Amino acid sequence: TSLVTYRKSKVSSSPIPLPCIKSKTSNSSSPEWTFNRTLSNLIRKNILRFLDAERDISILKSTFKPGDVIHYIFDRQSTTNISENLYHLLPTVSPMKNQHYKQCAIVGNSGILLNSSCGREIDSHDFVIRCNLAPVEEYATDVGLRTSLVTMNPSVVQRAFQDLNSEEWVQRFVHRLQSLSGSVLWIPAFMAKGGEERVEWAIRLILLHTVNVRTAFPSLRLLHAVRGYWLTNHVQIKRPTTGLLMYTMATRFCDEIHLYGFWPFAHDPDGKSVKYHYYDTLTYHYTSGASPHTMPLEFRTLSALHRQGALRLHTGPCQ
Numbered sequence: 001t002s003l004v005t006y007r008k009s010k011v012s013s014s015p016i017p018l019p020c021i022k023s024k025t026s027n028s029s030s031p032e033w034t035f036n037r038t039l040s041n042l043i044r045k046n047i048l049r050f051l052d053a054e055r056d057i058s059i060l061k062s063t064f065k066p067g068d069v070i071h072y073i074f075d076r077q078s079t080t081n082i083s084e085n086l087y088h089l090l091p092t093v094s095p096m097k098n099q100h101y102k103q104c105a106i107v108g109n110s111g112i113l114l115n116s117s118c119g120r121e122i123d124s125h126d127f128v129i130r131c132n133l134a135p136v137e138e139y140a141t142d143v144g145l146r147t148s149l150v151t152m153n154p155s156v157v158q159r160a161f162q163d164l165n166s167e168e169w170v171q172r173f174v175h176r177l178q179s180l181s182g183s184v185l186w187i188p189a190f191m192a193k194g195g196e197e198r199v200e201w202a203i204r205l206i207l208l209h210t211v212n213v214r215t216a217f218p219s220l221r222l223l224h225a226v227r228g229y230w231l232t233n234h235v236q237i238k239r240p241t242t243g244l245l246m247y248t249m250a251t252r253f254c255d256e257i258h259l260y261g262f263w264p265f266a267h268d269p270d271g272k273s274v275k276y277h278y279y280d281t282l283t284y285h286y287t288s289g290a291s292p293h294t295m296p297l298e299f300r301t302l303s304a305l306h307r308q309g310a311l312r313l314h315t316g317p318c319q
Ligand code: CTP
Pocket: 107, 108, 109, 110, 111, 131, 132, 153, 240, 241, 242, 243, 244, 261, 262, 263, 264, 265, 275, 276, 277, 295
């Protein structure tokens, strides 16, 4: 596999106390894992110097008005406007205000989840975070059903719902949204230009069908703050993935964080092939260098944190 040794820069040169990232890999499903509360608290404290997920999880109604101009985070020269509909769906207070959970699960979308039987275990957490509206019903045994928060990159509307180009796809999309009843729907609408129409369609359907989700639109500073935290810790990521964003934010409101479905490699430790996503036929495009992400580096960083007990990375089947 691509689990290569990760050599970290000198710890003492960092202004932030760093977890000591060791090079040895371990079986992340091994039962001897114990939670390192001290380290987890230290990480939370350090991340708070860069961002406060309770605040940065969403912009609020009080800070914007319809028509306000927003510069895209990655395409600074391009702008979009806060539409009437989007304004309508902005929260008045943070959807994570005063929320605290003992155990959270963050579910990545790797095919490593297939045949894992982790569904029940995932659902047993106090708070379950999922990424990019990944389907659950058909895969419930392996991925579970509960969702407390789910992300939706605008590109998902195109990739997973055929750009809503027929009544059938609209219905499927609405059905997926309706199944989220009560959970937070986190839409990074202002990252990169190109997704504004898709965001508008989604928002219109949410309003039209009075879908019971709590929408959140990340603050304009979140991404740079998350990247800043990891860069300061000598983790040279290009652009944080949704999964890493979720972990970084979850440290704010979760004690123990368990990650499932994080495996950005084409083969498992036994050499068997692993799908990029558990639910579709996308391939490992990130290896082409065209992807803005550095998933294997992120994975090695998360593995190191697992070994130190700051988080638990589940990569094998569940009991
Ligand atoms: N992931 C992983 N291994 C994979 C696929 C995904 O570790 N083979 C993790 C990544 O952290 C990723 C998250 O699961 O961000 C959600 O997966 P996905 O929806 O595929 O994210 P992408 O669209 O690939 O990337 P992003 O949304 O981060 O731009």
